[in-house]
Amino acid sequence: MKEYNPKKFEKKLIEEWKKKGIFEPDLTLRQARGKKAKKPFYNLMMFPYPSAEGLHVGNMYAFVGSDIYGRKKRMEGFDVFEPIGLDGFGIHTENYALQIKTHPKKLIKKSEKRFYQQLEKTGNAFSWKEKLETYDPEYYKWTQWIFVQMFKNGLAYRKKAKVNWCARCKTVLADEQVVGGECERCETKVIQRELEQWFFKITDYAKRLLRDLENLDWSERVKIAQKNWIGRSDGTLIDFKIQNTKHKIQVFTTRPDTIFGATYLALSPEHDFITKSKLRIANYNEVEKYIKKTASDKKQETKEKTGIELKGIKALNPATKEEIPIWVADYVLGDVGEGAIMAVPAHDQRDFEFANKYKLPIKMVVCPHYPAKTCPILDKAYEGEGHLVDSGKFNGAPSEQAKREIIKFVGGEKKVQYRLRDWLISRQRYWGPPIPMIFCRNCADKNIGERKDMLGWHSVAEKDLPVLLPYIKDFKPLGKGESPLATRKEFYETKCPKCGGKAKRETDVSDTFLDSAWYYYRYPSINQKNSQLKIGNLKLKIPWNQKITRQWLPVDIYIGGAEHAVLHLLYTRFIAKVFYDWGLVDFQEPFKKFRAHGLLIKDGAKMSKSRGNVVVPDQYIKNFGVDVLRMYLMFLGPFEQGGDFRDEGILGIERFLKRAWKLKSKIKSPAFAKASAGKQKSKIQVKNQKLETLLHQSIKKIGNDIENLRYNTAISQMMILLNGMEEESEIEKSDYEIFLKLLAPFAPLATEEIWRESGRKTSIHFEKWPEYEEIKLEKKTFLLIVSVNGKVRDKFETNIGIAREEAEKLALARPKIQQFLAEKTPKKVIFVKDRLINFVI
Ligand code: ANZ
Ligand code: ZN
Numbered sequence: 083m084k085e086y087n088p089k090k091f092e093k094k095l096i097e098e099w100k101k102k103g104i105f106e107p108d109l110t111l112r113q114a115r116g117k118k119a120k121k122p123f124y125n126l127m128m129f130p131y132p133s134a135e136g137l138h139v140g141n142m143y144a145f146v147g148s149d150i151y152g153r154k155k156r157m158e159g160f161d162v163f164e165p166i167g168l169d170g171f172g173i174h175t176e177n178y179a180l181q182i183k184t185h186p187k188k189l190i191k192k193s194e195k196r197f198y199q200q201l202e203k204t205g206n207a208f209s210w211k212e213k214l215e216t217y218d219p220e221y222y223k224w225t226q227w228i229f230v231q232m233f234k235n236g237l238a239y240r241k242k243a244k245v246n247w248c249a250r251c252k253t254v255l256a257d258e259q260v261v262g263g264e265c266e267r268c269e270t271k272v273i274q275r276e277l278e279q280w281f282f283k284i285t286d287y288a289k290r291l292l293r294d295l296e297n298l299d300w301s302e303r304v305k306i307a308q309k310n311w312i313g314r315s316d317g318t319l320i321d322f323k324i325q326n327t328k329h330k331i332q333v334f335t336t337r338p339d340t341i342f343g344a345t346y347l348a349l350s351p352e353h354d355f356i357t358k359s360k361l362r363i364a365n366y367n368e369v370e371k372y373i374k375k376t377a378s379d380k381k382q383e384t385k386e387k388t389g390i391e392l393k394g395i396k397a398l399n400p401a402t403k404e405e406i407p408i409w410v411a412d413y414v415l416g417d418v419g420e421g422a423i424m425a426v427p428a429h430d431q432r433d434f435e436f437a438n439k440y441k442l443p444i445k446m447v448v449c450p451h452y453p454a455k456t457c458p459i460l461d462k463a464y465e466g467e468g469h470l471v472d473s474g475k476f477n478g479a480p481s482e483q484a485k486r487e488i489i490k491f492v493g494g495e496k497k498v499q500y501r502l503r504d505w506l507i508s509r510q511r512y513w514g515p516p517i518p519m520i521f522c523r524n525c526a527d528k529n530i531g532e533r534k535d536m537l538g539w540h541s542v543a544e545k546d547l548p549v550l551l552p553y554i555k556d557f558k559p560l561g562k563g564e565s566p567l568a569t570r571k572e573f574y575e576t577k578c579p580k581c582g583g584k585a586k587r588e589t590d591v592s593d594t595f596l597d598s599a600w601y602y603y604r605y606p607s608i609n610q611k612n613s614q615l616k617i618g619n620l621k622l623k624i625p626w627n628q629k630i631t632r633q634w635l636p637v638d639i640y641i642g643g644a645e646h647a648v649l650h651l652l653y654t655r656f657i658a659k660v661f662y663d664w665g666l667v668d669f670q671e672p673f674k675k676f677r678a679h680g681l682l683i684k685d686g687a688k689m690s691k692s693r694g695n696v697v698v699p700d701q702y703i704k705n706f707g708v709d710v711l712r713m714y715l716m717f718l719g720p721f722e723q724g725g726d727f728r729d730e731g732i733l734g735i736e737r738f739l740k741r742a743w744k745l746k747s748k749i750k751s752p753a754f755a756k757a758s759a760g761k762q763k764s765k766i767q768v769k770n771q772k773l774e775t776l777l778h779q780s781i782k783k784i785g786n787d788i789e790n791l792r793y794n795t796a797i798s799q800m801m802i803l804l805n806g807m808e809e810e811s812e813i814e815k816s817d818y819e820i821f822l823k824l825l826a827p828f829a830p831l832a833t834e835e836i837w838r839e840s841g842r843k844t845s846i847h848f849e850k851w852p853e854y855e856e857i858k859l860e861k862k863t864f865l866l867i868v869s870v871n872g873k874v875r876d877k878f879e880t881n882i883g884i885a886r887e888e889a890e891k892l893a894l895a896r897p898k899i900q901q902f903l904a905e906k907t908p909k910k911v912i913f914v915k916d917r918l919i920n921f922v923i
Contacts, residue, residue: 085740085743086739086740086743086744086832088707088708088709088710089707091831091832091834092205092707092708092709092831095831095834096203096831099207099845103210103211104845104847105162105164105208105209105847106209106211107122107161107162107209109163109212109609109610109630109634110610110629110630111161111633121159121160121161122160122161122163122633122634123152123155123156123162123163123638124163124602124606124635124636124638124639125148125149125151125152125155125162125163125164125638125639126165126602126605126637126639126640126641126673127144127145127148127149127164127166127640127641127642128144128640128641128642128643128646128650129168129169129598129601129650130168130169130197131170131172131174131175131594132168132170132175132193132197136196136197136200136698137197137200137201137698137699138689138696138697138698138699139689139696139697139698139699139702139711139715139727140682140689140690140697142204142715143679143724144642144643145201145204146206146715146716147641147716147721147791147793148164148639148641149164149204149205149206149207150793150827151791151827152207153207153826153827153830153847154785154788154789154827154851155638156847156848157823157827157848157849157850157851158850158851159850162207163209163212163605163606163634164206164207164208164209165209165212165214165605165606166201166206166208166209166210166213167212167213167214167215167216167601167605168190168193168194168197168213168214168216169216169594169597169598169601170190170193170194170215171216171217171222171513171514172216172513172514172593172597173253173267173509173511173513173594174594175189175193176511176512176513176557177251177267177268179513179557185553185555185557186512186513186557187553190215190217194215198213200699203700203708204699205708205709205712205830205831207830207847211608211609212606212609213608214604214605214608216594216598216601217513219548219550221604222548222551222597223547224547224604224625225515225592225596225597225600226515226516226517226518226542226549226592227544227547227625228596228600228625228657229507229517229518229592229596230541230544231664232282232660233519233532233533233539233541234541235660235664236283236533237282237283237286238280238281238282238283238507239281239283239535240278240280240281240536240539241278241279242276242277242278242279243276243277243278243279243281244274244275244276244352244377244416244417245274245276245279245506246272246273246274246506247272247273247274247277248265248267248268248270249270249273249561250265250268250270251267251268251270251511251559252510252511252559252560252561253509253510253559254275254277254279254506254508254509254510255272255506256505256506256507256593256595257503257506258311258505258595258648258652260272274377275563277563279507279508279590280506280507280508280517280519280588280590280592281504281505281506281507282504282505282656283504283505284502284505284652284656285500285502287659287660288312288314288500288502289314289498289500290659290670291308291312291502291655291656292308292309292312292314292500294655294659294670294671295309298671298676299675300673300675300676300677301644301677301678301722303644303678304644304647304676304678307648308648308651310501311501311502311647311648311652312500312501312502313500313501313502314498314499314500314501315336315498315499315501316336316496316499317334317336317419317496317497317498317499318334318335318336318489319332319333319334319420319494319495319496319497320333320335320338320341320492320494320495321400321493322347322398322399322400323397323398324359324395324397324398325395325396325397325405327359327362327395329355329358329359331347331349331408331420331422332420333347333420333422334418334419334420334422334423334497334499335423335424337426337429337430337485338485338488338489338494339447339448339481339482339484339485339488340426340428340429340430340447340448340481341400341402341424341488341492342399342401342402342445342447342470342472342473342474343426343427343429343445343447343448343472343473344399344401344406344424344425344426345406345425345427345437345442345443345444346406346407346409346425346437347397347407347408347422347423347424347425348389348408348410348411348413348422348425348433348436349392349408349409349414349421350410350412350415350416350421350422351372351373351376351377351410351412351416353410353414353416353421353422355422356369356373356392359392359395362394363392363393363394363395364393364394365390365391365392365393365394368390369390369392369410372388372390372410376388376412385412387411387412387432387435387436387439388411388412389409389410389411389412389413389436390409390410391408391409391440392407392410395408396408399424400492400493401473401488401491401492402474407442409425409436411436413432417503418501425437426447427443427444427445427463428444428446428447428459428463428464429447429463429464429465430463431463431465433463434462434463444459446458446459446464446471446472447470447471447472447473448464448467448468448469448471448481449468449470449471450464450466450468452469452471452478457472467480467481467482468480468481469481470484476491505593505656506593507592507593508588508590508591508593509565509591509592509593510559510563510564510565511559511565511566511591512551512554512557512559512567512591513551513557513591514551514591514593514594514597515548515549515592515596515597516549516551516567516573516587516588516589516591517588517591517592518542518548518549518588519539519540519541519542519587519588520541520542520578520579520586520588521538521539521540521585521586522538522540522578522580522583522584522585523538523584523585523586524578524583524584524585525537525540525578525580525581525583525585526538526539528581530581540579540580540585542579543579544622544623549587551567551591552567552570552572552573554566554569554570564589564590565589565590565591567587567589567590567591573587573589574587574589575587595649595653596653598650598653598654599650599654600625600657600661602635602637602654602672603625603631603635603661603667604625604626606626606627606630606631606634607625607626607627607630607631610626610627610630611627612624612626612627613626613627613629615628615665615666624666631667632668635667635672636658636672636673636674637672637673637674638674638675639673639674639675639676639677640673640676640677641677641678641679641791642676642678642679643678643679643681647678651676654672655671655672657672658670658671658672677722677791678722679721679722679724679791680719680720680721680722680723680724680725681724682715682718682724682725682727683724683725683727684696684697684727689727697727699711702732706732706736707739707831707832708831709739709828709829710735710736710739712828712829712830713735713738713739713828714731714732715727716793716794716828717731717735717793717797718731719794720791720792720794720795721791721792721793722791725794738800738801738804739829739832741804741808742800742821742825742829743832743836745804745807745808745818745821746836746840748807748808748810748812748818749812749813749815749818750812750813750814750815770810771862771863771879772806772861772863772879773806773810773813773817774858775858775859775860775861775862775863776802776803776806777803777817777820777854778854778855778858778859779799779854779859780799780800780802780803780824781820781824781853781854782854782859783795783796783799784796784799784800784824785851785854787799788827793828796828797828800824800825800828803824804821807821822846823846823850823852824852826846826847826849830847833846834846834847861882862881862882863879863880863881863882864880864882864916864917865877865878865879866878866879866880866884866889866892866917866918867917867918868893868898868918868919868920868921869918869919869920869921870899870902870903870920870921870923871920871921872920875898875899876893876896876898876899878896880892883915883916884916886911886913889913889919890911890919893919893921899921903921903923906923908921908922908923909922909923910922
C-alpha cells in the first residue's frame with residue numbers, strides 16, 4: 083500500500099477544486115443542491131489586509147478555523163458561501179510601501195498575487211469567483227457612493243474640531259484608533275490638533291448600537307468592549323448661577339445626590355464660558371497661557387491633573403446657596419457631557435486628587451456608616467451609595483432616593499449621555515478612496531449648498547463616480563494637515579456641479595475602516611446585476627443585487643480578531659443600521675453570530691510583524707503538507723483562546739495522519755475500491771459493541787466541538803477514535819468512511835484523496851455529516867483485566883455487570899491464562915466487579 087505523501091495529491095486537488103469550482107454555491111439558489119432544500123449559509127472571516135510579506139501562520143490560523151466550521155455546515159446540507167478578498171487600501175499598506183520604498187500601486191500587484199497564492203494553499207473552500215479588492219475602482223466607486231449618501235442624508239458633516247493627530251503617520255485618527263493615548267498602528271503618542279475634518283454621525287445611533295447588542299450571539303468580550311465604548315450614562319443636567327451675572331454654567335452629573343458636597347466647579351479648557359467672561363476674569367492672561375499649554379496633550383486618565391482658578395468670579399451651589407470657586411482643569415473633557423462638572427471631592431476620585439493638590443475643601447455628604455454621629459473623610463473618595471449627611475433637609479435619606487428628590491429640588495433635567503464620539507472619517511493620506519465632495523466658494527458666498535449646514539459643499543453625482551485616485555509618484559504624507567492630493571492641481575481643480583464656476587475637490591481620502599465596513603454586501607453580488615431602487619422619488623443604482631442580498635445576508639457566522647471590537651465591528655454595525663434606515667436592507671445587524679479567535683503566541687509573545695516573531699506557513703506546507711499544518715494549528719489550544727506555536731508538536735500530527743491513511747488497510751472487504759457510490763448510508767455497521775459506542779460518541783463529540791469552535795478537543799477525539807479502530811483486526815468499510823467524514827473538515831485534502839482512491843467520483847465534502855444515536859452512546863462493555871498472582875496477564879472486552887462465575891469461566895477459557903495456570907487450580911479468586919479478576923496460585 084502507498085504511504086501517506088501529501089505532495090502527491092494536495093496541489094492536484096486544490097487546483098482541481100478551483101478549476102471545477104466545486105465550492106462555488108449557486109448564489110441565485112436556483113439549482114442549489116438539486117432538489118433538496120435551499121439552505122444558504124454565509125460563512126465569513128474577517129477581511130484580511132495583506133502586505134507583500136504575505137500571510138503568516140497567525141492569519142492562517144483564523145482562516146482555517148473559519149473554514150472548518152463552514153465545511154461541517156456544508157456536510158450538514160447547507161449551501162455554504164465562503165468568500166475571500168483583500169482590504170488593500172489604507173495606511174497599513176501605504177506605510178509598508180513607504181518602508182520598502184515602492185509605490186503602493188506596484189506593491190499591491192505583488193502582494194495580491196502572493197496573498198492569493200498563499201490563501202489557495204490553505205486548502206480552504208473559498209468561492210474564488212467572488213473575490214474583491216478595496217482598491218479596485220469598481221469597488222471603491224461604491225465606497226464613495228456610500229459617502230455621498232451619508233452626506234445627502236445628513237450623516238456626514240465637516241467641522242473644525244480638536245482631533246487626534248499621529249505625527250508619525252502624519253494623519254488624523256478616529257478615537258477608536260487611539261489605544262492608551264497611542265496610535266493603534268505605529269504606537270506613537272497621539273497629540274491633539276485643531277483641524278477641519280469629515281465625520282460620520284455614529285452618535286445618532288448610539289442608543290440602538292447599545293440596545294441591539296443585548297440579543298446578539300457574539301463573543302462576550304467583544305460585546306462588553308462595545309458596551310463600554312458606547313458608554314451610556316444616565317445623568318442630570320444642573321445649572322449653576324454665576325454670581326453677579328446673568329450667566330449660568332450647566333454641568334452633567336450622574337450623582338445629583340452629592341450636590342451638597344460640590345465644593346467647586348471645573349470647566350474643560352475649551353469651555354466657551356472662559357472666553358465669554360474674559361473681562362471678568364482677573365487672571366485671564368495666566369488662564370490663557372494655561373489653556374495653550376494643555377491644548378496639545380492627549381488627555382489620559384493616568385496623567386497628573388492640573389488646573390487654574392478663574393479669579394474674580396464665583397458660582398452659586400444651588401443646593402447649599404454657598405459661593406464656590408470656578409476652576410479650569412484638564413481632567414474635564416471638552417467633548418464629554420457639557421464640558422463642565424460640579425466637583426465633589428469626597429465622592430469622586432478625580433475630584434479628590436485635584437482638591438488635595440490645590441487645597442480645595444472636601445465635604446463628606448454620603449455616609450457609608452450611617453447612622454454614625456460623624457462621618458470621617460477617608461483617604462480616598464467614597465464613590466458608593468449610603469445615607470445623606472450634611473445635606474440640609476435630605477439628611478438621612480438613602481442616596482438613591484435622594485437623587486430623585488434633589489433633582490426636583492434644584493430643578494435638574496434628566497439626560498442620557500453616551501461616551502461614543504462621531505467617527506472621524508477623513509485622512510490626510512494618499513492610499514484611499516478620495517472623498518467625493520466638491521467645495522465651491524461662489525456657492526458658499528451665495529448661501530447655496532445641498533445642505534443648509536454645509537454651504538458650498540456639493541457631493542459628486544452618482545454617475546460621475548468613481549473619483550479616481552490619481553497616480554502620484556511622491557505619495558509621502560505631507561504632515562501639514564493635507565493629503566498629497568492637495569499638491570495636484572489637475573486633481574483638485576474642478577467645476578462646480580451647481581453653478582459651473584471654479585470649485586475645489588476635497589483632497590482627503592476616507593478611512594480604511596469605511597472600505598471594510600460594507601464589503602460583505604458586495605461579495606455575493608460581484609457577478610450579479612446591481613439593483614435599481616426607488617428611494618424617495620429617486621431611482622438609484624445600489625452597490626448590490628437586492629434579491630441575492632436578501633437570500634444571503636446577514637452573515638451567518640463571522641470569525642475574526644477581538645482587537646477590532648470597537649473599530650471594524652462597531653462601524654459595520656453602524657453602517658448596517660444606516661442601510662436599514664435607508665430601506666436598502668431588511669436587517670439591522672450584519673453578523674448573526676460572531677466569534678473572536680485567539681492569538682498565536684511565539685516565544686512568549688503575540689505573533690506579529692512588529693515583534694519580528696512571525697512564522698510563515700510556506701515552509702511548513704512544503705515540508706509537511708497543508709493538512710498537517712491545518713490540524714497542528716487547530717490542535718494548539720481552544721480556537722477562541724489561541725495557542726503557543728512550537729515546532730515539536732507538528733510531528734505528532736503528521737504521525738496521526740499517516741496512521742489514519744494506513745487505517746484503510748484494515749477494511750474487511752477488499753471491495754472498498756468498488757464502493758457503491760450511489761448509496762452512501764452513514765449507518766454504523768460495526769458488530770463490535772465497543773467500537774460502535776466509540777463511533778457514536780465520537781460523532782457526537784466532534785460535531786459539538788466543531789459547533790463550539792473547540793477544534794483541539796475534536797482532534798483529540800479523532801485520535802481516540804483512531805486508536806480504537808487500530809485495535810481491531812478488521813474494520814467495516816462504512817465505519818472507516820465515518821472516520822473519514824469526521825476528519826474531512828480538518829484534513830480536507832487527505833480525506834478527499836482516500837475518498838477518490840476508493841473509486842468515488844464525488845467529493846467527500848458534500849457527503850452527509852454522520853449521525854449518532856443517543857441510545858448507543860452508553861458503553862455496554864468494559865475491558866476486564868485478568869491477572870495471575872497479581873500480574874496482569876490478559877485483558878478482554880465483556881459486558882458490564884458480568885457476574886463472578888461467568889467472568890471466571892470466560893477468563894479460565896483464555897489460552898494465555900491456561901498457560902500461566904499450567905493446569906493448577908487457583909487457591910483463591912479475587913473478583914472486583916467491572917474491573918478485574920485475579921487468580922492466586
Ligand atoms: C458629580 C459627581 C459626584 C460625579 C460624584 C461623579 C461622582 P460617567 O458615569 O462615566 O458618564 N463628568 C461629567 N462631564 C465630564 C467631563 N466633560 N469630563 C470629565 N468628567 C465629567 O461619569 C459621569 C460623571 O463624570 C459625572 O458625574 C461628572 O462627575 C463627570 F460623587 O458629577 B459627576
Ligand atoms: Zn458653485
